Amino acid sequence: MQEEFFIYPRELLTTQIKGRDEPYLQYKRKNILKFNVTFAFEDTFTMDDLRILGRLLDSEYYIPLQFIDESNDPTTINKIYYIMLSDESTITHNCLNQGYVSLSFISNSPYCFSDFMKSQLYDLSVNEIYTDIQFVNLGDIECKPEIYIEKVSNGDFSIVNLSDSGKEFKFVDLIDGEELSVSSEYEIINTSLVATYRYDNHNGIFLSIPRGVNNLRITGTAKFYFKYQYKYL
Numbered sequence: 001m002q003e004e005f006f007i008y009p010r011e012l013l014t015t016q017i018k019g020r021d022e023p024y025l026q027y028k029r030k031n032i033l034k035f036n037v038t039f040a041f042e043d044t045f046t047m048d049d050l051r052i053l054g055r056l057l058d059s060e061y062y063i064p065l066q067f068i069d070e071s072n073d074p075t076t077i078n079k080i081y082y083i084m085l086s087d088e089s090t091i092t093h094n095c096l097n098q099g100y101v102s103l104s105f106i107s108n109s110p111y112c113f114s115d116f117m118k119s120q121l122y123d124l125s126v127n128e129i130y131t132d133i134q135f136v137n138l139g140d141i142e143c144k145p146e147i148y149i150e151k152v153s154n155g156d157f158s159i160v161n162l163s164d165s166g167k168e169f170k171f172v173d174l175i176d177g178e179e180l181s182v183s184s185e186y187e188i189i190n191t192s193l194v195a196t197y198r199y200d201n202h203n204g205i206f207l208s209i210p211r212g213v214n215n216l217r218i219t220g221t222a223k224f225y226f227k228y229q230y231k232y233l
Contacts, residue, residue, distance in 0.1 A: 005035050007233050008110030033081065033107040037065075040100040050091070053101070057085045062108045079112040079232060081105070111141055114230040121225045124218055125152045132162075135214045139230030143209040144184035146227040151178045157220035159207055164214065169207040171198065174220075184208065 009031040014023035041049070056063070062082040083105040093099030124131055137143045149157060151174040158170040171180070179192040184206040189198045209228075 005033065008033055030110040032110055033112075034086070034105070035107075036102065036104050038100050038102045041098065044097040045093075045099070046097065057089075057103070059084060065105065078115060080115065080229075081112050082108045084108075109231075111231040111233065113232070114139065116227060116229055119226040119228075121223060122218070123223050125221055125223065127218065127221045130217050130219045133216050133218065135209050135216055135226065137209045137211050137214065137230065139211060140233045141231035142211065143228050143230060145207060145209065147180075147182045147184065147207060147224060148227065149180040149182070149222050149224040151176060151180070152221040152223065155220055157222050158218070160217040160219075161207065161209070162215040162217055163212075164208060164210055167205055167208070168203065169205055170203045171201050172203075173201055174198075182206070 011029045011031060013026045013029060015026055016023040062084050064080050065083045066078060066080045068078050084107075085103060086106040087104040089101060089103045091099060091101045119135075122131075122133060135145075147159075147169075149171075151157060153176045155174065156170065156172045157174055158168055160166055160168045169184075174180070175193065180198065181190045182188070187206050189202060191198050
C-alpha cells in the first residue's frame with residue numbers, strides 16, 4: 001500500500017454558542033497543498049548535477065511539477081502542480097554518489113491542473129442571429145478560460161452560458177479588426193487599440209464554465225478561441 005495526499009486540506013471555521021452543543025458552520029476554507037517528494041538518481045550523481053537541481057528549485061516564483069502517466073490509458077490524467085520549495089531538503093547517499101533527495105513543496109493552489117489546452121478557432125464572421133456551441137469542462141472545478149477575440153465589423157459581442165443560469169459575458173461598441181484578450185480568472189482585458197481601455201465596454205461579468213457540458217450562445221460577428229486548463233481535486 002502507498003500513501004499519497006488525496007484532496008486539498010481544509011479548515012472548518014465554526015462558532016459555538018451557549019446552550020447549543022452543535023456549533024454553527026461559518027465557512028470552509030480551502031488551504032493550499034503541501035507535500036513531500038523523494039527523487040532518486042538512476043545513476044551516480046555529480047556535484048554539477050546537484051547544482052543544476054538546486055538552481056532549478058531555488059526559484060522566486062512557482063514552477064510546474066508534472067506527473068505523467070505512460071500507460072497509454074486515455075482515462076488517466078497528467079497532473080501539473082505549481083510549486084515552490086519550502087522547509088528543509090535533504091540528500092541521502094552512500095558516499096559513492098548514489099542516493100536520493102527528499103524535498104518539501106508548497107503549491108499555489110488547493111488544486112492541480114491539466115496541460116494548457118486551446119479550443120478550435122470559431123469563425124463567426126457571418127452570425128446573423130446567434131450560434132450555439134458547446135464547451136465541455138472535464139475537470140472537477142469550474143473553469144475560467146482565457147478568450148481571444150478578433151471582432152468582425154463594428155458592434156457588440158456576447159457569450160451567454162445557457163448552462164450557468166444564463167450568465168452573459170458581453171462587450172459593446174467594439175471596432176472592426178480589433179483584437180481582445182480576456183483573462184476570466186484574473187479579470188484582465190487587453191485590446192490591440194492604442195490608448196484604449198475596454199472595461200467601460202464590458203458588462204463586468206466574466207465567463208465561468210462549471211463542470212460538465214456547457215451550452216454557449218454567441219451573438220455578434222467575430223473570430224475567437226479559448227485557452228484553458230482543467231482544475232482537479
